Structures are given as structure tokens and as C-alpha cells.
Amino acid sequence: MVIVIGVNILITHTDLDGVCSGAIVKRYLKDDAKVIFSDPRHIADTLNEIDKKADKVVITDISLNHDKVDLAVKALKGIKSELIWVDHHQWDQHDAELISKFCTLHVERSPSAASLFYRLYMHDDLISEKIAEIGDDADTNTNAMPNTLAYKLGISHKGGKFYLLNEFSVGNFEPEMLDKWKVELKEQILTAEKIVSKLSVFTTKTKKRFAIVDMRHKNASGTYTAKLAAQKLDLDFIVVIYNCKSVSFYRGIRDVDLLQLALNHHGGGHKFACGANPNVTLFEKLMCRIRKNYMTREIKQIIDDANKI
Numbered sequence: 179m180v181i182v183i184g185v186n187i188l189i190t191h192t193d194l195d196g197v198c199s200g201a202i203v204k205r206y207l208k209d210d211a212k213v214i215f216s217d218p219r220h221i222a223d224t225l226n227e228i229d230k231k232a233d234k235v236v237i238t239d240i241s242l243n244h245d246k247v248d249l250a251v252k253a254l255k256g257i258k259s260e261l262i263w264v265d266h267h268q269w270d271q272h273d274a275e276l277i278s279k280f281c282t283l284h285v286e287r288s289p290s291a292a293s294l295f296y297r298l299y300m301h302d303d304l305i306s307e308k309i310a311e312i313g314d315d316a317d318t319n320t321n322a323m324p325n326t327l328a329y330k331l332g333i334s335h336k337g338g339k340f341y342l343l344n345e346f347s348v349g350n351f352e353p354e355m356l357d358k359w360k361v362e363l364k365e366q367i368l369t370a371e372k373i374v375s376k377l378s379v380f381t382t383k384t385k386k387r388f389a390i391v392d393m394r395h396k397n398a399s400g401t402y403t404a405k406l407a408a409q410k411l412d413l414d415f416i417v418v419i420y421n422c423k424s425v426s427f428y429r430g431i432r433d434v435d436l437l438q439l440a441l442n443h444h445g446g447g448h449k450f451a452c453g454a455n456p457n458v459t460l461f462e463k464l465m466c467r468i469r470k471n472y473m474t475r476e477i478k479q480i481i482d483d484a485n486k487i
């Protein structure tokens with residue numbers, strides 16, 4: 179096991195809101211923090227791997243999967259640090275009550291975890307305000323600010339998350355890499371348009387229109403492609419297959435509550451943007467490697483369930 183040592187430790191989500199949250203936390207911790215990226219499935223393990231005697235530990239933009247609660251509690255019991263956990267996803271109420279016994283837990287509705295942390299701890303800081311604005315734009319998938327999509331692309335590259343978090347934390351919103359990311363973004367937008375032009379539209383039991391977007395082996399953004407599909411094809415929601423173990427659901431141009439579908443398949447998130455973590459057997463894992471569009475049993479089940487929405 180790798181023990182991560184630091185005076186302060188900051189654990190945040192792997193998406194752009196996570197990067198924005200982390201950048202604000204870094205300012206809050208006066209730049210003195212070791213950064214770790216994690217997610218709801220791995221946070222309990224992450225907590226088990228950090229230095230138990232760090233001064234402060236701050237977690238942002240990460241909810242806790244229900245089946246990892248015991249493991250998380252076990253880790254939290256051993257941590258002697260001051261612990262702050264700020265998140266804007268939907269938590270099981272009982273889980274939240276339990277976890278809040280071991281740390282300062284803020285779970286509140288907010289467009290992004292970045293803006294929630296900003297309001298709670300950094301509301302006098304102008305740079306944090308600007309970072310929080312990017313977090314909101316990114317996590318609501320509005321992408322109306324000029325660089326949001328380019329940032330999203332940038333953090334998908336190796337090292338991109340650490341790089342952008344550090345640049346944001348010192349108030350640099352046009353880092354050197356940005357121009358390169360913008361060029362690549364143009365190509366990805368063309369790819370997304372091609373994918374959308376080939377999609378079929380399905381209709382659920384209650385006459386909701388949806389499409390299945392298979393992003394496996396494609397160089398484009400799933401959220402961007404989903405949004406484009408919704409607009410062009412008048413969709414209520416979109417199912418995006420990222421890989422055999424990760425399927426996400428996004429609201430289209432009307433509101434559909436998709437969270438139950440995610441919860442039924444080992445996932446979580448928000449009502450309008452959430453994800454499932456389907457199980458794969460050893461055989462399926464192998465098949466997913468051999469055949470690029472292989473449909474596992476649980477992914478088929480997810481699509482069946484989506485048809486019933």
C-alpha cells in the first residue's frame with residue numbers, strides 16, 4: 179500500500195468541477211497541500227491510503243457509494259486530522275449522518291461543489307469566485323464560458339488535472355496548454371457531430387425519446403456528444419456507454435429523473451446527470467477487450483430499464 183504523506187491532503191473528483199473545487203481548496207490551504215484525485219467508488223480506499231497524521235484533510239465533489247460506507251467509516255476512524263468533506267451530490271441520508279460523526283460534512287444542493295466550497299469557506303476571495311463560476315458552468319454541462327470545453331478536454335490528458343488545478347489556484351485561467359487543447363477540441367467537435375448523425379432514437383414506455391451513445395474507442399467528449407444529440411434529435415435523455423464498467427445518463431432538453439436507474443446499477447450522482455457501474459464477469463471483461471462494441475449482460479439490462487422510464 180502506498181502511503182501518501184503531506185501536511186495537508188486534498189482529495190477531489192476527477193472531473194472539471196473536481197479540479198475547480200481542488201483549486202479553491204488549495205487556496206484555502208494556502209497552497210500547502212498534497213493533491214489526490216478519486217471518485218465515489220474509490221474514496222474509501224483513498225482514505226485508507228493517506229497519512230493518518232496529516233494536519234488537515236479536505237475532500238470535495240465526491241459522494242460515497244452506499245456499499246463503501248463501512249470501509250469509509252473504518253478509514254475515517256483511524257484519521258487523526260481535521261477533516262472537511264464538501265459535496266453536492268445526492269447522499270443516502272443515513273450514510274451522511276454516519277459519516278458526519280467522523281468529519282465536518284457539508285452536503286448541500288449546489289450547481290457545483292466548487293461554488294459550494296467557495297460559499298462556505300472562501301467567499302471573500304475573488305479568484306475563488308471566478309473558479310467557482312467555471313465549476314458551475316462545467317458541472318451543469320452548460321459550457322457557456324469560452325474555455326470550459328477546452329478545460330474539460332485538457333484534464334482528460336495525463337497530468338492535465340494537476341496542471342489545471344495548479345494554474346487555477348494561482349488565478350491563471352489561460353495557461354500555456356490552452357491553445358493546444360482548443361485545436362484538439364475542434365477535431366473532437368467534428369467527431370461528435372459524426373456520431374450524432376448516425377444515432378437512432380428510441381421511445382420509452384412513457385413516450386420519452388432517448389438515444390444510446392457508445393463512446394468506446396472514440397476521441398470525443400461524452401457529455402458534449404450527449405448534449406449535441408439532445409438538441410439535434412429532440413431527446414429527453416441520453417445513455418452514454420464509456421466502457422464496459424461505466425455507463426452515464428444525461429438529461430436531454432426536458433427534465434427526466436435518471437438517478438434511480440443509476441442507483442439500481444451500482445451508481446449514483448444527480449437527478450439529471452448520473453452514472454452506473456455495471457458488473458462484469460471475467461468472461462465479459464475479456465470480450466470487452468476483444469470486441470469494441472461488446473454489450474455485457476448488465477449493460478443490456480440497463481438499456482432494458484431505460485426503456486421503462
Ligand SMILES: [Mn+2]
Pocket residue numbers: 195196239266290291317
Ligand atoms: Mn461536481
